[in-house]
Amino acid sequence: MKILVTGACGYKGSVLVPKLLALGHEVLAYDTQWFGNYLPQHAKLTVQNIDTRTLDENTMPAVDTVIHLASVANDPCGDLNPALTWEISASASMRLAAAAVHRGVKQFIYASSASVYGIKEEERIVEDLPLTPISVYNRAKMVTERVLLSYAGKMIVQVIRPATVCGLSPRMRLDVAVNLLTMQALSRRRITVLGGSQYRPNIHIDDITDLYCWLLDRPDVQGIFNAGWENLAVGDMAKMIGEITDAEIVIEPSNDPRSYRLDSTKLGNAGFVARKTVRNAIDEIVDAYKNRKLIEAENMYNVNWMRGHHFT
Secondary structure: OEEEEEOOOOOOHHHHHHHHHHOOOEEEEEEOOOOOOOOOOOOOEEEEEOOHHHOOOOOOOOOOEEEEOOOOOOHHHHHHOHHHHHHHHHHHHHHHHHHHHHOOOOEEEEEOOHHHHOOOOOOOEOOOOOOOOOOHHHHHHHHHHHHHHOOOOOOEEEEEEEOEEEOOOOOOOOOOHHHHHHHHHHHHOEEEEEOOOOEEEEEEHHHHHHHHHHHHOOOOOOEEEEEOOEEEEHHHHHHHHHHHHOOEEEEEOOOOOOOOOEOOHHHHHHOOOOOOOHHHHHHHHHHHHHOOOOOOOHHHOHHHHHHHHOOO
């Protein structure tokens, strides 16, 4: 199978692409490479420095499947430049979807976000709840989902709403909850928790990338699916990390109102089984840090890196 992966050099893409190659697929990797390129050289891999905003019906490559990861990464990054965020995360995605249909792409896998639900009081956040996005990042994801689903009769459309991803990647991020708190514990011996009672759903990076691979051979699994199995209070995450690393925990006030528990029963019923946990992610990060395989760097913090290089 020939697969186009957008955002292929990012946090998830850098784990996903080697898995696709190991399965024997031919991969075309498009990325602006704002944070670098950590992909391995491979006979079946072509990496191109291409901005998805340049893709249209004339420049869309001939592929069987698109795995669309490219996006401005999260709420804080999106807020740096809302107009540009909308252009990259929504407008370019919509043009890409139209171009894919025009070129006869058979399957389109879209990395949305569980943050499209906004602030919810329900104990179980399931796929058919109304969406109340609270940021430009959330709204861009929601709009792209709806446009993609309008093409469901013309190609296989699989929309994944992942929980917050955690774990190691060649293009590491240290600005997502578990990774951030673990690095604080390791490098500063002190974990700063903002609030602590708010719940966050989590998914290991190996599970989310395994899911994208799993979907390739399951054209019957179509529509929208939550992906995240461990709903943990931020304070409980910090406690787990503190027990492993013997770091001090400091609680400070938070102005972030988001708190939700993701329910992924629908995906489980479709047959996908997660195999890793938050504890696995913490242990792997700790081991990599102690063995000097993970060294903290500026480009692992998206907001600061983008503020200094691209977005303002």
